Amino acid sequence: MTDTALPPPVASPELQTRLATRRSAPAQALGDPGPTEAELEAILTLGARTPDHGKLFPWRFVVLGRESRAGISAQLEPLAERQPDPRKARAVLAKLTAPPVTVLVLSSPTPGHKVPVWEQELSAGAVCMNLEHAANAFGHAASWITDWYSYDPDAAAxxxxxxxxxxxxxxxxxxxxxxxxxxxxxxxxxxxxxxx
Ligand SMILES: Cc1cc2nc3c(=O)[nH]c(=O)nc-3n(C[C@H](O)[C@H](O)[C@H](O)COP(=O)(O)O)c2cc1C
Structure with a gap:
């Protein structure tokens, strides 16, 4: 709903401590339990509550379950061979397959809009951080990574x-x-x- 008065910020020592001690986890060290379906829905809702110039919402989420990540990881293995360090490229696939819950955040800017693409991309980054905070708020550790398969066009596809x-x-x-x-x-x- 728009034009609804929201409560003003209140001092929260709890939130201050959380922000002062928050930290990403190594993705390969993330295991069960992960967020429940209901928690994930809430985490996505909180993550989407992120500033963006022009109300373009220039990003989207793909929730990747373990099964789809395992399947993609198997397809990534041959592509790892053409990376500068194939052994390392294969090893980091554990970061993709180990965690119980993964949200892929895609930056999907509107080109040619008066809001520069750079600003739209910044919003996608802010969404990533907000998702981490939201996961933490539900008591889950989180990790924001990209890795080589984010930049290899065949892998990204x-x-x-x-x-x-x-x-x-x-x-x-x-x-x-x-x-x-x-x-x-x-x-x-x-x-x-x-x-x-
Ligand atoms: C845009 C972005 C990409 C990242 N990509 C990777 C990555 O490919 N592999 C990795 O191990 N960590 C990656 N990281 C995580 C960082 O290496 C590091 O763990 C994180 O910034 C720690 O921050 P924190 O201690 O404040 O949570 C990435 C972080 C960001 C913001």
Whole structure:
């Protein structure tokens, strides 16, 4: 519904802590349990609640169950041979097949629109991050990855990527089999400029 007054933001120490400690999981370490069907529906709804200039919703989701990912992975194996490091290209397929739930986010911008394609693509990236947050909100670990099969046209075609579309990311969700270890974070003083 539009024109409905929404509640203003309220200070939430819980959300602050979550944002301060959130972290992606290694996709290959994601296992059961993953989101239930009802949780996934809610996660997709929250993920789709993302800013985009022009209300174009320039992205779409493909929910990839384990069966379809296993089938695509088998078809990707021969394509891995032409990657610079075939052994590694084959090994990373575990990231695609291990997680219980995967949402493929496709950037599907409208070319020639007054909203630049760059801005539409940024919205697809924002959707990916929102999906991660939403999965976390339901108590699931998540991982946003692309990998070589997002950039090899023959590989991408196996996922049903249409002309003009690009893979923004695979958002894998599930339970991490290992602790999530902190990684280096940027030195804010090198990243933030303040002006009066
Ligand atoms: C657009 C994008 C693509 C990524 N592609 C890959 C990938 O192909 N393989 C991989 O292992 N991780 C990939 N990652 C995940 C990062 O390597 C890393 O795990 C993540 O940024 C950790 O962030 P966090 O600790 O803040 O959650 C990707 C992340 C982003 C944002």
């Amino acid at each position: 196996l996922f049903g990527v249409a002309a003009g579309e690009r893979i923004a990311g695979f958002i894998h969700m599930g339970t991490a089999a290992e602790p999530l270890l902190e990684r280096p974070r940027p030195d804010l003083s090198a990243k933030v400029e303040r002006r009066p």
